Amino acid sequence: MTAHLPPITIHYSQDVASAIARKAPLVALESTIITHGMPFPGNLAMAQSVETIIRNAGAVPATIAVIHGNLHIGLETAELEALAQTSGAMKLSRADLAFAIAERRTGATTVAATMIAASLAGIKVFATGGIGGVHRGAEESFDISADLTELARTPVIVVSAGAKAILDVPKTLEVLETNGVPVVTFESEEFPAFWSRSSGLKSPLSLNSPAAIANFQKVRTQLGIGGGMLIANPVPQAAEIPRDEMEIYIRRALDHADNDGISGKAVTPYLLDKIFHLTSGRSLETNIALVENNARLAAEIAVALAV
Numbered sequence: 001m002t003a004h005l006p007p008i009t010i011h012y013s014q015d016v017a018s019a020i021a022r023k024a025p026l027v028a029l030e031s032t033i034i035t036h037g038m039p040f041p042g043n044l045a046m047a048q049s050v051e052t053i054i055r056n057a058g059a060v061p062a063t064i065a066v067i068h069g070n071l072h073i074g075l076e077t078a079e080l081e082a083l084a085q086t087s088g089a090m091k092l093s094r095a096d097l098a099f100a101i102a103e104r105r106t107g108a109t110t111v112a113a114t115m116i117a118a119s120l121a122g123i124k125v126f127a128t129g130g131i132g133g134v135h136r137g138a139e140e141s142f143d144i145s146a147d148l149t150e151l152a153r154t155p156v157i158v159v160s161a162g163a164k165a166i167l168d169v170p171k172t173l174e175v176l177e178t179n180g181v182p183v184v185t186f187e188s189e190e191f192p193a194f195w196s197r198s199s200g201l202k203s204p205l206s207l208n209s210p211a212a213i214a215n216f217q218k219v220r221t222q223l224g225i226g227g228g229m230l231i232a233n234p235v236p237q238a239a240e241i242p243r244d245e246m247e248i249y250i251r252r253a254l255d256h257a258d259n260d261g262i263s264g265k266a267v268t269p270y271l272l273d274k275i276f277h278l279t280s281g282r283s284l285e286t287n288i289a290l291v292e293n294n295a296r297l298a299a300e301i302a303v304a305l306a307v
Helices: 014-022 042-056 077-084 097-102 111-120 146-153 169-178 210-222 243-259 264-278 282-305
Strands: 010-012 026-029 060-067 070-073 090-092 107-109 125-127 157-160 183-186 190-193 196-202 205-207 229-232
Touching (some): 010 014, 014 060, 026 042, 026 111, 026 282, 042 077, 042 282, 060 077, 060 111, 070 111, 090 097, 097 107, 097 111, 107 111, 111 146, 111 157, 146 169, 157 282, 169 183, 169 190, 169 196, 183 190, 183 210, 205 210, 210 229, 210 282, 229 282, 243 264
Parallel strands (some): 010 070, 026 060, 090 107, 125 157, 157 229, 183 205, 183 229
Antiparallel strands (some): 060 107, 190 196
């Protein structure tokens, strides 16, 4: 006999609920960067700064997380502060988002899970740091992020600083192309590499204004083309770490990960932590700068879509 489960309730913050009712522009935000990206209190300061940037640009921020099994679209001040101090939160992607809800767990959403939740709430734009992708050595490990297939199926514009440079960026772009995901670099012909403004790879597409990006998405919708879109927004020049320099740190971090037997979901946070120490904290400063830059552009796109 099948048990009858109560319907899943989505918890909207007061600001997000009001924005939905007014049809105001919204920008989704992931929560993994808060729980797994940096320690308290820096993570809280970053999250608050990003939300303020979005508000100042005319949109409403919606930080997404699962708290004690409840899916939250937008967090109240106390909820954000509590999440920033939570230890042991799950890192949720498509495979385990429903598990966390079913088992009444607390978890932070990755790009894929945030896209799913944003789409459920009708939010069309999402700002993050960098997407996951094809890991280096994937021809042996088959380690490919669910972010890429989520971009192919879920209709959300994802604004990032490109794919994380710890990945195999050329293969990541190939998978996105195979899945029909538009990759648009903002104000540049070169695809960025997260901490660096250029990956050395030509961007598949490029546009120079939030309005043009919004118009592109509107035409895709009119044509009935599903799935998301990746907007690659190069980190501000003053905050970047040059690609050649970053590659040295990345290779050292990868060697450490190999020696320590790190695999699966543990790889990315491990590498980011190693790179933080190898760069004496510069990588984190750049990470914060690019997230803030992406939030600003995402808000501008959301405002343009609402016109």
